[in-house]
Amino acid sequence: MSTLAPLSSNRPVSSRSFALVSSSSSSDSEDDAPLPFPTALPRSDFLVPDFDPAEYLSSLANRHQTLEDLRSDLRERSAAISTELLELVNSNYTSFLSLGDELKGGEEKVEDVRVALLGFRRAVEEIKGRVRERGSEVAGLNQDLSSVRGEIETGRKMLELDERISTLEGRLAIGSIGPDSDDSDEDDEDGDELDGAVGSSSAKLAQLANEYVTIDELADDIGRDTPFVRKMEERLIRCRNTVLLDLGAALKEAKQAGGKGQAKLLKLMGIYSLLDAQAEAVKTLKSK
Structure with a gap:
């Protein structure tokens, strides 16, 4: 803002004569004064152990420098460090390559480590050998166990074979042809049986035949060449022949009955x- 000031006293002054003096002249001179150039960032600031970039930049808030100038300063500092690093590597490159040849001593330590590694390798090989031996033993025991189980199963089948043959022998003695046969009840239940028949019923003969087939298959499962089955062979043949004998008697009876015996004759042929x-069966039918 302009102020009014009186002129010099040695000049006549009119009642309306004033001189305008600008009050902003002093402030303009201060704004035009050059700012101090900031000093370079000290290198030691970057070498502190717990250096934090964000914290460091925040500490530069009072620095009389624009952000772009600060970035330029940091780029120059980075380029200078990269150049120094390259020069350092180049100056020590030959020494670095010859470092392996210049190393001396430590042979005893290396030998101790080598011996320790060899001992460890031998211990590992021994453990592996024991594991292999134990594996072989376990495999042999498993094989023996399987063999024992097989023998136990074979023994069970032998006992079953003997029991079934004994049962069949007893049933064949009861079911043989004769007036004292106990099959009268089963004959009554079979609608195809003949009145006054003295032979076994077709249902009874079918049961006997099925039992014999089951015994024969069990003998095959055990093995026909085993001594036990060879000893049972004679009893098996006798049971078969007895069943065929009863079948023959019933077949002749059904044949003699003519038309009344056709149904039973077909059942008996199925049993054969x-x-x-x-x-x-053919031989029995052709006989008189």
């Missing part, structure tokens, strides 16, 4: 087929 004895 079950025993794989069709030839014996």
Whole structure:
């Protein structure tokens, strides 16, 4: 803002004569004064152990420098450090390559480590060998166990074979042809049985034949060449022949009955087929 000031006293002054003096002249001179150039960032600031970039930049808030100038300063500092690092590597490159040749001593330490590693390797090989031996033992024991289980199963089948043969022998003695046969009840239940028949019923003969087939298959499962089965072979043959004998008697009886015996004759032929004895059935039918 302009102020009014009186002129010099040695000049006449009119009542309306004033001189305008600007009050902003002093402040303009101060604004035009050059700012102090900031000093370079000290290198030691970057070498502190817990250097934090964000904290360091915040500490430069009172620095009379623009952000772009600060960035330029940091780029120059980074470029200078990279140049120094390159010069340092180049100056020590030859020494670095010859470092392996210049190393001396430590042979005893290296030898101790080598011996320790060899001992460790031998210990590992020994453990592996024991593991392999134990694995072989376990495999052998498993094989022996399987063999024992097989023998136990074979023994169980042998006992079952003997029991079944004994049971069949007892049933064949009861079911043999004769007036004292106990099959009268089963004959009554079979609608195809003949009145006054003295032979076994077709249902009874079918049961006997099925039992014999089961015994024969069990003998095959055990093995026909085993001594136990060879000893049982005679009893098996006797049971088969007895069943065929009863079948023959019943077949002749059904044949003699003519038309009334056709249904039973067909059932009896099926029993012959079950025993794989069709030839014996034909022979019985042709006989008088």
